[in-house]
Amino acid sequence: MSKGLPKRSEDYSLWYNELVKKADLAENSAVRGCMVIKPYGYSIWEKMQAELDRMFKETGHSNAYFPLFIPKSFLSKEAKHVEGFAKECAVVTHYRLKNAEDGSGVIVDPDAKLDEELIVRPTSETVIWSTYKNWVQSYRDLPLLVNQWANVVRWEMRTRLFLRTTEFLWQEGHTAHATKKEAEVETMQMMNVYAQFAEDFMALPVVRGRKTESERFAGADDTLCIEALMQDGKALQAGTSHFLGQNFAKAFDVKFATKEGGLEYVWGTSWGVSTRLMGALIMAHSDDNGLVLPPKLAPIQVVIIPIYRKDEELDAITEKANEIIAELRKVGVSGKYDNRDTYKPGWKFAEHELKGVPLRIAIGPRDLENGTIEIARRDTLTKEQFELSSEPISDKITALLDEIQTSIYSKAFNFRGEMTTEVNSWDEFKEILEEKGGFLSAHWDGTAETEEKIKDLTKATIRCIPLDRKEEAGVCVYTGQPSTGRVLFAKAY
């Protein structure tokens, strides 16, 4: 197939959009801002879900399901929360259509107006905390460790496939605890789970950090986050974990009887990652030939393509291919034998490169004679002849997949290193931001005014205050006021 991808270096944004569509990951739907996640894209998301779900369960969480709709009055119960979400929500006002009397089609039935409008959930804190009120009476009922896989809707004006869509898929964890300390530990634990998932599975190095007050989740006392860097030097927030204090417990009157016989408000957290991670995955590793997938998240890890001229050559190749697929299955590697006779090998090579299959094996008649196969790596686009007698094929392939996983991570890690610059003056800040991009590590005076001013002037925002930052006396890069440590600035998705 002809890939017809724009060059990443020439138009990163167009390259991304076209790649998402051409690799069959997602497309825009007829509904404004809503995407269709296509089967291939969805199969990657399913792999992400499976790993995350396992990690949530291993840390003691259970899944549940809460309503799609939120009564308008619920949203208003937490003051900052409603302020954060009111401007971008889909509102259900009626529950019936009817035929227009003039025969012009169906119209909304004015007699079927709801007494109270319903909001399509932009996030579920309110409806969940209204439920927790009934679930929590005593310290014995705590902690509540619940997660939900769901769709949510935020009425975004400018949307982009995976990165910012009106409807998106996500998981949202909502936990309730007896003590502040426990809730804080949970907030940190889940941020670390996200970081581990990003690094170990997505091969995506992330900075663990804390949001500034103005970038906090609406209704949280503290927001932890993981921040990643894309290949164009822009940052992407890949997951957040919020310490909610007692804000939602107070808004929904969730109290518990303590061991000592008192009555106290519960402490809460919430945390989420979404299909946005698909965008991060694509942008972090892919190239002009298409998608580059970390083996641990690739739906197909190895594709085998027969190379033959005469049909009678095919049988022996097929036999060998099936043998290899079976060997690989035994060690948990997913292989696919692409024996479609409607496409030529070259076309198939291009297609599987576009779709990011980590390893490609080609087998021809001469290979059968020689006891060899050709193995090509997607990440480096290198090929090698492999002698089947030299070691078990499953050992070879698993070693290569591990190497690719590590290598993709290292490449992204080194790139981020190169693209993280300490800047110490305002001129330097502007110059690096414009000419190089990436993370700018700079002193900041700690005020929301300066943060806002820098954003207005440069579009760079404080991505986070890294959790591992050094205490270091300095002066704010913009105001010259004193600072005790550096924060990370970047332009961001």
Added chain:
Amino acid sequence: MSKGLPKRSEDYSLWYNELVKKADLAENSAVRGCMVIKPYGYSIWEKMQAELDRMFKETGHSNAYFPLFIPKSFLSKEAKHVEGFAKECAVVTHYRLKNAEDGSGVIVDPDAKLDEELIVRPTSETVIWSTYKNWVQSYRDLPLLVNQWANVVRWEMRTRLFLRTTEFLWQEGHTAHATKKEAEVETMQMMNVYAQFAEDFMALPVVRGRKTESERFAGADDTLCIEALMQDGKALQAGTSHFLGQNFAKAFDVKFATKEGGLEYVWGTSWGVSTRLMGALIMAHSDDNGLVLPPKLAPIQVVIIPIYRKDEELDAITEKANEIIAELRKVGVSGKYDNRDTYKPGWKFAEHELKGVPLRIAIGPRDLENGTIEIARRDTLTKEQFELSSEPISDKITALLDEIQTSIYSKAFNFRGEMTTEVNSWDEFKEILEEKGGFLSAHWDGTAETEEKIKDLTKATIRCIPLDRKEEAGVCVYTGQPSTGRVLFAKAY
């Protein structure tokens, strides 16, 4: 714990509602008609999902995701479809809230009215076929075998947990084929997948049948279904598979270039099961002590409870319990050791009975001395002493779980047999329906008028025309007109 369940024989409906709540399966939410699926209930749904998803993939289907919202105009494109769904749909008319000027809270912003209203999907044929138009050009693109796990909304006026809720979770398969024959085979295949799932996993015998024209899905040419019988003698439709003909292809102009160079409309199917299956599962097997779960869908298959008076007895019991749990894990059995010291054994026994854990093991100090354990079956409420030296515990437990799975199925199968009555006169029809209930196998003249009339008079509907019915000349039980075979009537959920 005190179960406080009403007796099933005295008030079946109340028994069901209370059981769903007390066994921590689901509860009503603050949003009219929408339920909260609680962690324990959701863990059963997850097991159902996993098995169904595996079966869909084994039959060649992939998952994808389509938008929650459907433009109003889309719904109208297929005439019967809109007629079927317009009366019960949630309509989004605005996309923003704002603060009321009088300070009374947030209100819908009248300036944020949508040009075209959006319907929260009641089912996704329209939005999916509008997408398929772009996915299908040639016979090479067919078949399209896609499934979606999603939430849908139908504005039901009278709701009941799991059985009929405004929002529910389901899967909907949507396939497109080159020939009528292929689409028909797919329709039948998926009905059979549902039947196999119901019988093998839910231990629920079902009748495979065809809906009458008036009970068909809105927009289908043919609807196949599986029908189950609940313990109160009412029927429950447990899954449907629709042959859509070319109706949606024509409504959304989905054509393909044939191998021979022609241009033809595509043939379609759709099929779905929902969280309604949870209702069926609960109502089919449970009793006055609570839930009875088939082992294959039980989140916890074996619970071990220590029986001790002095704390120093506990250590040895715990060691033995952990040993057993580890043995069971090796053979894929999920065990839980319930060593909570906040509850007494009797309370725990009652709780695990209520929650339908198939097997309970009790271990006390004397058991340790004798090398025995006590094993209790949830379905029969019988106990036995088991000598650990007699055979491996994992063999014993897997054999018992298999036996329970089979036994629950047989019980339901026999019950259905007893509750299926051939009736040959109108008086008999009315008498059996009122005094016994269950399935009434009767001749029907094949007209929608008679079907409607019988429904008005008795509330019994034709559940299906069984696929395996015998050709048999007879006369309609109501009109006396000729008939060629029996159909199944019942009152239904």
